[in-house]
Amino acid sequence: MQWYDEIIQVLLIGIANGAIIALIALGYTLVYGIIELINFAHGDVFMIGTMVSLTLITWIPGLFGVRQALQLPPLTVFALIVGSLLASILVCAALNVMIERVAYRRLRNAPRLAPLITAIGVSFILVNVGLVWKGASQVNFPDLVPRVDILRDIFHINTLILFTLKDLLVIVIAVPLMVGLTLFVQRTRLGKAMRATAQDRTAAAMMGIDINMTIALTFVVGGAMAGAAGTIFGLYNNSAWFFQGFRNGLYSFTAAVMGGIGNIQGAFLGGMLIGVVAALSDRIIDPRWTEAVVFALLVVILIFRPTGLLGEETAERA
Amino acid sequence: MPSRLGIFEMRRGAQSPGTVFRNAFLVTFIIFLALYPVLDKGLGWGKMGAFPTILIYTVLALGLNIVVGFAGLLDLGYAAFFAIGGYTAAFLTSPQSPLFGIFQTNFYVAMALAFLVAAMFGIILGAPTLRLRGDYLAIVTLAFGEIVPRAFLNLEQWTKGSKGINPIGRPTIPWLQDGQLTTLQLSNSDQTPWYYLIFIVGGLSVFAIYRLAHSRIGRAWMAIREDELAASAMGIDLVQTKLLAFAIGASFSGFAGSLWASMLQLIDPFQFDFSISIVVLSMIILGGIGNIWGVIFGGVVLGFYDRVLTSEASNWLHGLAAAVNIPLLSPFLATVDLTQFKFGIFGLALVILMLTRPEGIFPNRQRAVEMHGGEDIEPIDDQLGEDALIDRPLGGVRA
Numbered sequence: 001m002q003w004y005d006e007i008i009q010v011l012l013i014g015i016a017n018g019a020i021i022a023l024i025a026l027g028y029t030l031v032y033g034i035i036e037l038i039n040f041a042h043g044d045v046f047m048i049g050t051m052v053s054l055t056l057i058t059w060i061p062g063l064f065g066v067r068q069a070l071q072l073p074p075l076t077v078f079a080l081i082v083g084s085l086l087a088s089i090l091v092c093a094a095l096n097v098m099i100e101r102v103a104y105r106r107l108r109n110a111p112r113l114a115p116l117i118t119a120i121g122v123s124f125i126l127v128n129v130g131l132v133w134k135g136a137s138q139v140n141f142p143d144l145v146p147r148v149d150i151l152r153d154i155f156h157i158n159t160l161i162l163f164t165l166k167d168l169l170v171i172v173i174a175v176p177l178m179v180g181l182t183l184f185v186q187r188t189r190l191g192k193a194m195r196a197t198a199q200d201r202t203a204a205a206m207m208g209i210d211i212n213m214t215i216a217l218t219f220v221v222g223g224a225m226a227g228a229a230g231t232i233f234g235l236y237n238n239s240a241w242f243f244q245g246f247r248n249g250l251y252s253f254t255a256a257v258m259g260g261i262g263n264i265q266g267a268f269l270g271g272m273l274i275g276v277v278a279a280l281s282d283r284i285i286d287p288r289w290t291e292a293v294v295f296a297l298l299v300v301i302l303i304f305r306p307t308g309l310l311g312e313e314t315a316e317r318a
Numbered sequence: 319m320p321s322r323l324g325i326f327e328m329r330r331g332a333q334s335p336g337t338v339f340r341n342a343f344l345v346t347f348i349i350f351l352a353l354y355p356v357l358d359k360g361l362g363w364g365k366m367g368a369f370p371t372i373l374i375y376t377v378l379a380l381g382l383n384i385v386v387g388f389a390g391l392l393d394l395g396y397a398a399f400f401a402i403g404g405y406t407a408a409f410l411t412s413p414q415s416p417l418f419g420i421f422q423t424n425f426y427v428a429m430a431l432a433f434l435v436a437a438m439f440g441i442i443l444g445a446p447t448l449r450l451r452g453d454y455l456a457i458v459t460l461a462f463g464e465i466v467p468r469a470f471l472n473l474e475q476w477t478k479g480s481k482g483i484n485p486i487g488r489p490t491i492p493w494l495q496d497g498q499l500t501t502l503q504l505s506n507s508d509q510t511p512w513y514y515l516i517f518i519v520g521g522l523s524v525f526a527i528y529r530l531a532h533s534r535i536g537r538a539w540m541a542i543r544e545d546e547l548a549a550s551a552m553g554i555d556l557v558q559t560k561l562l563a564f565a566i567g568a569s570f571s572g573f574a575g576s577l578w579a580s581m582l583q584l585i586d587p588f589q590f591d592f593s594i595s596i597v598v599l600s601m602i603i604l605g606g607i608g609n610i611w612g613v614i615f616g617g618v619v620l621g622f623y624d625r626v627l628t629s630e631a632s633n634w635l636h637g638l639a640a641a642v643n644i645p646l647l648s649p650f651l652a653t654v655d656l657t658q659f660k661f662g663i664f665g666l667a668l669v670i671l672m673l674t675r676p677e678g679i680f681p682n683r684q685r686a687v688e689m690h691g692g693e694d695i696e697p698i699d700d701q702l703g704e705d706a707l708i709d710r711p712l713g714g715v716r717a
Contacts, residue, residue, distance in 0.1 A: 118672040124665025295461035303446045
């Protein structure tokens with residue numbers, strides 16, 4: 001393998017992982033943008049998403065009389081993937097908005113510490129749900145995506161770079177979701193309401209915007225993205241774990257901060273960068289140090305550019 | 319400002335019947351703690367094994383209270399300093415340590431050095447990060463709390479990685495035996511000397527923290543917590559004062575860490591994960607943030623829940639299932655394992671506490687008004703006052 005092959009390979013791995021991180025990061029960035037809360041439970045909502053699709057993917061084939069999903073005809077498998085993706089999106093959106101209603105709404109005007117602690121509490125509850133539901137060890141997530149080496153099998157390029165259908169799938173799901181979200185926030189009335197609420201809640205209320213509804217909507221959108229990320233994560237990594245939300249949540253929060261919190265394109269960029277940095281660290285340093293490298297990067301960014309790469313220069317508030 | 323109201327209320331309500339009751343309760347509680355080993359032995363409860371650990375966690379909570387309760391800086395990676403203290407003691411006293419044969423000390427010197435090393439790391443972490451806004455600081459400390467145990471795990475050549483370092487030097491204490499004053503080396507077989515050693519260290523910590531809280535520095539911390547801008551206008555050096563809180567807070571966990579390592583005789587990186595930081599933080603929040611006595615109460619209660627109650631309660635439920643025979647419910651009760659739900663119950667308790675009594679059970683009065691004050695005062699204070707002057711930073715959804 002030539003050195004440039006290797007670089008491209010690492011970049012591809014990084015981009016695929018980064019797309020998942022970016023999807024989760026959107027939830028952090030939207031929620032922080034609108035109510036200035038680090039939604040600690042968000043990573044665990046993502047974990048629940050993986051578990052929901054895992055449950056569907058292992059349960060539904062039984063209805064067709066086969067033991068494993070891969071024994072189904074290809075079109076049914078495709079429908080199963082789409083179905084579990086949608087189910088995961090729905091469950092996570094509903095879960096996230098429910099969390100907001102029960103745990104965060106009453107604390108909206110309380111000091112910062114209170115909702116943050118509640119968020120940690122909710123996170124613990126969700127982790128416990130995952131633990132009781134799927135057990136303490138890593139669970140195998142069925143490998144539903146056919147192993148197709150796109151560059152060699154389809155384009156007949158003679159290369160050592162591996163770009164599989166799985167990598168493509170991640171990008172094909174994640175990118176349209178992010179483009180759609182950007183358009184939603186930029187172009188629709190609801191998106192405008194979200195931006196207005198984020199800018200100044202009181203003024204937005206005076207303009208006739210239903211603040212509670214708009215904030216709930218933000219949680220719906222964030223939860224939906226986390227749900228999508230959950231399914232993709234399972235399909236891509238072929239594993240699910242009740243504690244996966246913690247590390248991925250932190251990576252995603254890092255991505256959100258890196259891109260400039262509150263900024264949707266920033267979350268996308270930050271996710272990709274974190275994915276690439278993690279892949280580079282896996283390759284060059286040692287996978288055991290990757291977590292430390294990413295968190296150290298977070299610390300460095302927060303110190304030297306707390307507004308993130310695409311964030312605007314803003315005053316510090318006490 | 320809510321704070322002014324707080325001071326006013328504190329003076330006016332100092333001798334109310336509620337205060338008398340609350341003080342009486344807390345005094346009884348401290349006496350109960352002091353006599354616990356005797357009670358445990360006399361009444362045959364058999365829970366002595368868990369209690370030194372509970373006290374160590376309480377000392378941790380007292381240290382974190384300086385950072386979070388007094389200075390108002392949210393630290394989500396406090397377990398990192400606990401780990402640093404523990405590993406410092408292990409390095410200085412264990413035959414397995416990389417320093418063996420180069421530099422070894424007895425336990426008390428190691429404890430003092432653990433205190434200093436943890437304080438040093440507090441400064442190393444704090445110096446670049448304390449300028450950050452509140453919740454960013456929380457995330458940086460959280461990241462630090464993840465990096466430190468990870469580093470101890472990966473640096474196998476020094477820390478023995480996941481196997482951990484053992485044995486670790488033990489303290490000797492003066493001991494009265496057969497009317498003769500001798501020394502006793504603490505061992506794992508009897509927890510009572512450990513309990514009292516930690517109790518004394520804890521007591522000294524309480525004294526030191528109490529004096530600190532009522533000193534010039536303590537007042538500066540609280541001023542920063544209530545209003546940074548006003549504090550800085552009064553001539554308080556924000557970064558230096560915060561750094562001091564960080565370093566002093568960290569140093570108490572250095573103490574606790576060295577005791578912990580020596581008591582367990584084993585230190586490995588898995589003893590210091592994120593949940594420790596959160597449990598200790600919850601002790602403060604439950605007991606009453608900023609109030610030393612409340613924190614002690616919260617620490618012991620939560621430690622008791624964590625170490626004793628969850629396993630005991632399962633047994634009670636099994637007993638209940640055997641005693642009353644209710645169809646459907648009894649088979650469930652007979653097999654339920656509450657330790658499995660420990661964190662869920664804990665999380666639920668945090669949510670309920672924040673929604674109903676965010677200031678904790680025995681709050682610091684000023685803090686209580688702050689925690690509630692926002693609800694009535696915010697609209698004028700925050701929205702018009704601050705936002706009009708300073709452009710809302712970082713908030714906002716931009717696409």
